[in-house]
Amino acid sequence: GDSVTQMEGPVTLSEEAFLTINCTYTATGYPSLFWYVQYPGEGLQLLLKATKADDKGSNKGFEATYRKETTSFHLEKGSVQVSDSAVYFCALSLNSGYSTLTFGKGTMLLVSP
Amino acid sequence: DGGITQSPKYLFRKEGQNVTLSCEQNLNHDAMYWYRQDPGQGLRLIYYSQIVNDFQKGDIAEGYSVSREKKESFPLTVTSAQKNPTAFYLCASKAGQGTQPQHFGDGTRLSIL
Numbered sequence: 198g199d200s201v202t203q204m205e206g207p208v209t210l211s212e213e214a215f216l217t218i219n220c221t222y223t224a225t226g227y228p229s230l231f232w233y234v235q236y237p238g239e240g241l242q243l244l245l246k247a248t249k250a251d252d253k254g255s256n257k258g259f260e261a262t263y264r265k266e267t268t269s270f271h272l273e274k275g276s277v278q279v280s281d282s283a284v285y286f287c288a289l290s291l292n293s294g295y296s297t298l299t300f301g302k303g304t305m306l307l308v309s310p
Numbered sequence: 311d312g313g314i315t316q317s318p319k320y321l322f323r324k325e326g327q328n329v330t331l332s333c334e335q336n337l338n339h340d341a342m343y344w345y346r347q348d349p350g351q352g353l354r355l356i357y358y359s360q361i362v363n364d365f366q367k368g369d370i371a372e373g374y375s376v377s378r379e380k381k382e383s384f385p386l387t388v389t390s391a392q393k394n395p396t397a398f399y400l401c402a403s404k405a406g407q408g409t410q411p412q413h414f415g416d417g418t419r420l421s422i423l
Contacts, residue, residue, distance in 0.1 A: 229408075229409045231411055233414075238417075239416050239417070240314075240316075240400055240414035240415050240416040240417045241353075241400065241402075241414040242414070243411045243412075243413070246409075246411055248409040286352065286353070290409075290412075292408045292409055293407070293408065297343065297355050297358055298343075298353075298355075298402075298412055300353045300354075301352055302350060302351060302352040303350075303352055
């Protein structure tokens with residue numbers, strides 16, 4: 198079946214440090230890839246997405262590139278802020294019908310001043 | 311503002327009691343989904359519905375039931391058969407087929423008294 202693997206957290210960084218959160222996937226079809234962010238006590242917010250190979254999704258300084266050859270969708274940000282502290286989820290969805298999301302287990306990011 | 315409203319935010323259940331979690335959306339989305347979130351587990355799909363009066367089981371449907379009588383509403387009932395219901399429950403909706411992302415509500419936290 199389809200699956201998503203994320204690096205385990207927590208990831209602890211100082212403000213203005215570079216962030217990478219690794220995400221790899223396996224899928225039976227040709228998926229779209231997503232990063233969602235969850236702040237404490239809240240639901241998930243879509244951060245960015247990519248729908249085909251070599252697409253780069255970007256939003257709020259975060260970027261991720263859909264790499265079909267390595268089945269990866271790593272999340273990066275050049276300079277993190279304290280306000281970026283949250284849990285980040287990588288997910289995939291097959292591009293057919295109202296297909297469901299398959300999530301990774303999430304990676305907690307903690308940014309200190 | 312368009313969005314997904316989940317209520318209540320916190321819910322307590324006594325042993326042997328059924329409880330119903332509300333999910334309403336005014337986004338005119340066709341598909342709706344229920345997920346369960348446990349610490350370190352990521353999100354797991356309980357049920358989903360693509361059209362009114364139709365729904366499908368997800369990965370962990372046992373002990374849960376749903377209905378879809380209106381496009382806007384997709385309530386989830388946690389029955390007494392669900393032996394470990396303590397979790398954070400998230401409702402989501404999706405506009406169309408294929409590459410559209412899912413949009414999430416703010417969740418309901420269910421606890422056992």
